[in-house]
Amino acid sequence: MCVGIAMMVGSKVPVMVVDTFINDLTQHFRVTFRRMKTLFDITCVVLSVIASLTLLENLAGVGVGTVVMALLTGSGVHLVNVALNKAIVIRSWSRRLQRMAE
Secondary structure, three states, rough: OOHHHEEEEEEHHOHHHHHHHHHHHHHHHOOHHHHHHHHHHHHHHHHHHHHHHHHHOOOOOHHHHHHHHHHHHHHHHHHHHHHHHHHHHOOOHHHHHHHOOO
């Protein structure tokens, strides 16, 4: 999952709206993608727990794996980005797309 997100965000291809939104938030608030992704994921887990407890009156759909991945995905994406940036250079094949990405 971290590899896929890192490749998508690094290439600036808006495949998943959520990760594009997080990328825009990092630029707006001038924080790292790792921090914003972790904060966003933890917020989503907390809202899921609240909704589950409120609507279903028990904890459903949120397990240990969900919490662990919410905490680790941002750092995992960062580590993959560092490795990818050393190994490959991603360039736009179109000047128009390049301008849109900037």
